[in-house]
Amino acid sequence: MCNLYSIGENRVEIAFRAKAESDFNNNQPPMAGVYPDYAAPVVFRDASGQRVMKDMRWGMPTPRQYLDEAAQNRADKLIAKGKPVDLAELFRMEPDKGVTNVRHAEIAHWQQWLAPSNRCLVPMTSFSEPDQVGGSLKPIWFALEEDRPLAFFAGVWTPWACVRRIKTGWEECDVFGFLTTYATEPVKTYHNKAQPVILTEEAQWDLWLSDAPWGEVKQLQRPLPDAALKVVARDLREDLAAVRQPSL
Numbered sequence: 001m002c003n004l005y006s007i008g009e010n011r012v013e014i015a016f017r018a019k020a021e022s023d024f025n026n027n028q029p030p031m032a033g034v035y036p037d038y039a040a041p042v043v044f045r046d047a048s049g050q051r052v053m054k055d056m057r058w059g060m061p062t063p064r065q066y067l068d069e070a071a072q073n074r075a076d077k078l079i080a081k082g083k084p085v086d087l088a089e090l091f092r093m094e095p096d097k098g099v100t101n102v103r104h105a106e107i108a109h110w111q112q113w114l115a116p117s118n119r120c121l122v123p124m125t126s127f128s129e130p131d132q133v134g135g136s137l138k139p140i141w142f143a144l145e146e147d148r149p150l151a152f153f154a155g156v157w158t159p160w161a162c163v164r165r166i167k168t169g170w171e172e173c174d175v176f177g178f179l180t181t182y183a184t185e186p187v188k189t190y191h192n193k194a195q196p197v198i199l200t201e202e203a204q205w206d207l208w209l210s211d212a213p214w215g216e217v218k219q220l221q222r223p224l225p226d227a228a229l230k231v232v233a234r235d236l237r238e239d240l241a242a243v244r245q246p247s248l
Contacts, residue, residue, distance in 0.1 A: 001101050002180065002196045004139065005127035007031045008242030009150045011041060014123045015053050017150055018043040018205060023053040033238035034058065036100050037164060042155055042176050044120035045209055059098015060177035061160050063109045067094045093170070096162045101180045103194055105214075105221060113156045114214045121205055122153035122178050124198070125242045126232055129191035140190045141233035144200065148232065148242045153178035154197040154208055154220055185226040197221050 007014070008030050015023050020043050034040045039055040046052050071094040078085045102110050112118075125148035128139040144151060157176040164171055179197040187195040199205055199220060207217055233239050 001194065002127050002129060002178075003036050003100050004237075005034050005124045005153075005196075006141075006148070006239040006242040007034060007040065007123050008125035008148050008239070008244050009123065010244060011053065014041065014043075014150065017202075018051060018053070018121055018123070018152070020051045020053040022050070025053075025055050028055070030243045032240050032243050037098055040122070040176075042120040042122050042157055043152075043209070044157055045117070051209065054174070056157055056174040056176045057098070057164070058177065059100055059164075059175055060102065060113070060156065060158065061162065061175070062096045062099050067091075067096055070094055093163050095166055096164060098164065098175060098177070100177050101194070101196070102156060102177050103180045105179065105218065110156075111214075113158050116209070116211045116213075118156050118158055119208055119217070120155040120157045120176060121199070121208060122155040122176060123150060124153055124196075125150055126239045127196055128239070129187060129195070131190045133190050133192055138235045139233075139237060140231060141236065141239050142187060142195075142229045143232045143239075143242070144198075144229060146230065146232055148239070152199045152205055152208075154199055155179070179221050181221050181223045184223040184228075186229060186231055195223055198224055200224070 037057055037059050039057055041053050042056050043053045071091045075085050075090050126141050126143035128141045130137040131140050155176050155178040160175050161172045180194040181197050183192050183195045
């Protein structure tokens with residue numbers, strides 16, 4: 001599961017490459033590390049069909065069954081202590097930290113967000129997976145080349161209202177995640193469960209953001225061929241080398 005990536009390219013270039021006609025936060029600098037539940041740019045089509053770029057929070061809605069189980073466990077502990085419990089309110093306010101990656105698109109929970117209006121492109125220049133195969137769990141960074149060229153994760157997004165963090169309470173926000181698929185080399189050497197779906201060509205970006213139904217675009221949920229990615233950094237919480245230095 002990918003829970004860390006970088007966006008080393010500047011937003012003007014990202015908007016240009018993705019054909020976004022506007023950017024709601026064009027002063028944001030490149031990001032050496034993007035973490036779950038933090039804001040990051042995505043490109044999507046608005047109600048008029050135009051491509052726009054906007055910051056959203058990383059983490060799609062969690063399936064309700066898992067939130068209900070957590071809320072019931074919380075309720076059981078309160079009841080055991082003899083404390084009063086408002087079950088309806090407890091279930092409504094159960095914190096949802098979000099799901100960063102969408103692996104099984106055939107599940108009904110994810111099917112509701114695979115339509116053209118919910119698909120998006122998530123810009124990236126490198127991503128990290130923990131070394132689970134070796135057991136160290138230290139971050140291993142992957143990119144298409146050493147110079148970290150721009151590409152996009154195949155993403156989905158939705159407006160959502162929930163409790164993301166207990167201290168902030170009920171919030172309304174736009175959230176996103178991206179698809180994963182089975183792992184190929186070199187990711188498989190370190191993290192053999194899955195890797196992100198990365199779209200590298202303009203034709204793929206256009207298809208993902210098109211009006212085509214899921215049956216026509218699901219072909220894009222596949223890994224890059226073996227050796228298409230390279231290991232570019234190790235043991236770093238942020239890929240500082242990904243950030244483009246401004247030219248003088």
